[in-house]
Amino acid sequence: MVSTSETKMAYPPETTAYAPENKMSPTSTEGTKSATATAKLRAANVNFHYGSFHALHDVSMEFQENKVTALIGPSGCGKSTFLRNLNRINETLRDTRLEGEITLDGQNIMDFDITEVRRRVGMVFQRPNPFPKSIFENIIYGPKINGMLKGTSAAEIVEKSLRRAALWEEAKDKLHESAYALSGGQQQRLCIARALAVNPEVLLLDEPCSALDPIATAKIEDLLVSLKDQCTIVIVTHNMQQAARVADTTGFFLMGRLIEHAKTDMIFKNPACKETEDYITGRFG
Amino acid sequence: MTGRNKYRNAVNNVMLTLSGICAAVTVSMLFVILAYLVYNGFSSLNLDFFTQLPKPTGQVGGGMANAILGSAQVVLIASCFGLPIGFFAGIYLAEFGGKKFCMLVRYMADLLNGVPSIVIGIFAWTVLVVPMHHFSALAGGMALSLMLIPITARSTEQFLLEVPRSMREGALALGATKWKTIATVIVPAARHHDRHDSGRRPHLRRDGAAAVYRPQQRILEHRIFLADRNAAGDDFHSRRCSLRRLAQAGLGGGTCPADDGARR
Incomplete structure (x- = not known):
């Protein structure tokens, strides 16, 4: 494990730019309690390999509590790979290797039980992936396997989660029907509700709107903004307007490197790096 | 025009x-x-057909009660041993195993699948019939279970691999353990997938039926040489699927059967 920190990562970052020719000197930290007080989730010098392919290069990034962070960049730049490391879901892939340190509330996520990390850091995937069960059973699945039903009514959890995901009104009369009876947008909101049912502290979303129409996309964006009071959100998106609409800070990835991470306004109006500007203005990617 | x-x-x-x-x-x-x-x-x-023993050759009447009952016993014994072992072996192959060991198990399963029924019959004869000094439903059932194991294992593996990776990750991302994911999401999803997909892809339905039916068919119909005329595993979708995957790999299509594979 590499244990380093970069001094320019304090929030709110005016800008954090990757500069290969002028690398910031890493300073050693003591143990894993190195995160700043406000950072919910923090990655330090993360490198990731798919077999012999080096997919992420020294990515360091902080995610502030109750903020939405967007990760943007061209296809294959490593943003999804990075996101999937934040809840260790990449460990399900064979022949992969992670180096560096990722901390949740200052504690290395490798020190947690893997199921605990994934309960605390929920994830919503690119395509809706409801289980072949009823809507009710989909929502209650997480609380059930995590032993969270003691003292709480399952129906209560289902209603609360569906309300948080803005799906209650549409689904309340068909809770015991198959989840596949819902439309694509509703299924994705069901997946968000399912993730919310275990009360995650961080919610990771990997291009959650890429398969949805503009109306469903708008609903999910509204949902994200309303959810940030309850959890920290990290969203990977190809849609720059979406990043501009929902994110407090935005990170730009290119070829496995975090080029720039700054307030969303800064990224879109006054990027520090030429690569970011080129991408934002559509000159490549 | x-x-x-x-x-x-x-x-x-x-x-x-x-x-x-x-x-x-x-x-x-x-x-x-x-x-x-x-x-x-x-x-x-008539009722006698199901309840009476066969009459000696040349006499009219009688039934097939012994054959019906015997078949039921053999199938029950074979299912009790063969299906669980094959099912869990299939789960191991699809979900847990390492590359090399799985390849060895698959190879052995396919080899066992191709062993002529007469050889398995002789094995059961040697191991069970001779020491027990008589034929029995147990001996028949054990022989049949030996045939069921590789077929069930490979069919189970294939069904589980048909379940999209996103489904597995969906459960794991909620904090489920791997076993919980398999037991509560993957296996039900594979059953659901079969029910909803076999209309479009009939080989899946046939494959599921084949896992139980084909070896039984060989014994019940006393057609023990039937398998010998087929190439090993020729009947089964699982074998074709392995070939399909090899072909895909050769064509640069990758070998991952999941829908979305590894994201980069």
Whole structure:
């Protein structure tokens, strides 16, 4: 494990730019309690390999509590790979290797039980992936396997989660029907509700709107903004307007490197790096 | 309509008609046999057929009670041993195993699958019938279970691999353990997938039925040499699927059966 920190990562970052020719000197930290007080989730010098392919290069990034962070960049730049490391879901892939340190509330996520990390850091995937069960059973699945039903009514959890995901009104009369009876947008909101049912502290979303129409996309964006009071959100998106609409800070990835991470306004109006500007203005990617 | 279009439509119609005729000929053979059986055999179907023992050759009457009961016993014993072992082996192959060990298990399963039934019969004879000094449903059941194991294992593996990776990750991302994911999401999803998909892809339905039916068929119909005429595993979708995956790999299509594979 590499244990380093970069001094320019304090929030709110005016800008954090990757500069290969002028690398910031890493300073050693003591143990894993190195995160700043406000950072919910923090990655330090993360490198990731798919077999012999080096997919992420020294990515360091902080995610502030109750903020939405967007990760943007061209296809294959490593943003999804990075996101999937934040809840260790990449460990399900064979022949992969992670180096560096990722901390949740200052504690290395490798020190947690893997199921605990994934309960605390929920994830919503690119395509809706409801289980072949009823809507009710989909929502209650997480609380059930995590032993969270003691003292709480399952129906209560289902209603609360569906309300948080803005799906209650549409689904309340068909809770015991198959989840596949819902439309694509509703299924994705069901997946968000399912993730919310275990009360995650961080919610990771990997291009959650890429398969949805503009109306469903708008609903999910509204949902994200309303959810940030309850959890920290990290969203990977190809849609720059979406990043501009929902994110407090935005990170730009290119070829496995975090080029720039700054307030969303800064990224879109006054990027520090030429690569970011080129991408934002559509000159490549 | 231009001449070119007329020609294309004519070819289309001729080929459709030809394939229809061939399909009708194929099915009609089955119907002729069934009709012959019903015509000649229906009058013999009565309660005695199911409840009486066979009469000696030349005598009229009797039934097949012993064969029906014996078959049920053999199938029950074989299912009790063969299905669980094959099922869990299939889960291991699809979800847990390492590359090299799995390849070895698959190879062995396919090899066992191709072993002629007579060899398995001799094995059961040597191990069970000779020490027990008599034939028994147990010996038959154990022989059948040996045939069931590789077929069930490979079919289970194939069904589980058909479940999209996103489904697995969805459960794991909620904090489920791997076993919980398999037991509560993957296996039900594979069953659901089979139910909803086999209409579109009939080989899946056939494969599921084959896992239980085919070895039983060999023994119940006393057609123990039937398997020997087929190439090892030729009947089974799982084998074809392995070949398909190898072909895909050779063509640069990758070998991952999941829908979305590794994201980068």
